[in-house]
Amino acid sequence: MVSSPRRVGVLIGDGIGPEVVPAAMTVADAAAAVEGFGIDWEELPFGAAAIASHDDAVPDATLSALDDLGLWIVGPHDSASYPVEHRSRTPGAVLRTRYGLFANLRPAKAFPGVPATKPDIDVLIVRENSEGLYADRNMTVGSGEFMPTPDVALAVGLVTRSASERIARVAFEAARDRADSGRPARLAIVHKANVLRLTTGLFRDACREVGEEFPDVEVTEQHVDAMAALLVRRPADFDVIVTENLFGDILSDLAGELAGSLGIAGSVNCSTTQVMAQATHGAAPDIAGRGVANPVAMIASVAMGFRRYGLIADDPGLIAAADRMDSAVAGTLAAAIATADLGGTASTTEFAAEAVRRVTGP
Structure with missing residues (x-):
């Protein structure tokens, strides 16, 4: 029928x-x-x-x-x-x-039959897609990138608690859905709060708070530079990765290449x-x-x-x-x-x- x-x-x-x-x-x-x-x-x-x-x-x-x-x-x-x-x-x-x-x-x-740098990679990167350091999506009027003089360029980075909580819930639900009898639900929060304390610190804290609603999900945290190195070194340690816009763009391209190709x-x-x-x-x-x-x-x-x-x-x-x-x-x-x-x-x-x-x- x-x-x-x-x-x-x-x-x-x-x-x-x-x-x-x-x-x-x-x-x-x-x-x-x-x-x-x-x-x-x-x-x-x-x-x-x-x-x-x-x-x-x-x-x-x-x-x-x-x-x-x-x-x-x-x-x-x-x-x-x-x-x-x-x-x-x-x-x-x-x-x-x-x-x-x-x-x-x-x-x-990684797919069998496709040469991969890391054949054991199997991750899902959940990227916040509406704000961050992206000039085309963080201002109501005008651009998030601007030049007060011809020799000075500035960029506005936008992080809000509501958007961070919203993407965190998607990521935690994905971690729970991907878990099976042989693999626990795991999620890594990726940020750069050691330097960008207010912006990515807010993102990290919002994700932590949402994580309290998912006690069955094992949560770790990584700075974005360390995360890049760890994806290259031992990607099988990670399952779901949640991060802000720019970091997610970079890490997902890296992960795609490690799996064989974009x-x-x-x-x-x-x-x-x-x-x-x-x-x-x-x-x-x-x-x-x-x-x-x-x-x-x-x-x-x-x-x-x-x-x-x-x-x-x-x-x-x-x-x-x-x-x-x-x-x-x-x-x-x-x-x-x-x-x-x-x-x-x-x-x-x-x-x-x-x-x-x-x-x-x-």
Whole structure:
């Protein structure tokens, strides 16, 4: 019996977006079909193509459509190549701010078949996504970065108790969900309170206080520089890491490389009601159009988006489809089928086709 289709927005993006996003959609369609439902993909103007057609990288028509959607997928954007008048805010920042996507979840796990610097890494970095030292998301008016003179540049760092508590709860719940009989619930709070005493000290203290609500979660703390070293030295000691925006951005890129490549690193940005699936990698314009882009991160991001929104909307079909997608990607990589960046010979579409075969096969 086929159930009603799920509506999902699609923002293709720039560079390799027109290659990796359709590849992920193909795998998602196959997984959904096995679970007995379809997907109504609603493609919306976005990025350089939207500038050409609407004179805006994120047009009002796109935002109006997203207002009514709980889940959408986003390809990479190459905002550095946009005309100067369109560079004031990145498309991602526009979406994160408008929809309050305060949590950025970035797992890093090594796959069998993919050479990894640290094959035992399996961490989830929970990154506060709405404030910190990011100029595009910490001011109501104007920029958080400014220059009082041509030779002096300043940046405002924003940390609030409410946002810190909010992301801490997401992280503690994730630690509890990831625990199993063989692995206790563990969470590391990462800060730099020995130097940034007021800002990251507030973040640390808010996380500590939320932790009192989760007595079953084992809590440790690390300064961000020590955390970077420990991820390189012994990543298996860590499970969930919660940290502020800039630290989370840096640590998640490091963890992704330790797991094998940013090309396999999925990611979602979410609130309590909406989810945006977007891979951590960039638009890679140097390889765009050649059919060699690695779609794993985009497929993994869509699977994460299905799972996260499935939990929000109490939709077990989406969660089951996500599991099928993850299993298919892992099986494809384990069979030594990979794109050139991982040492393989498969094209973008060939990898997606093999993942589809594994989704639909026995």
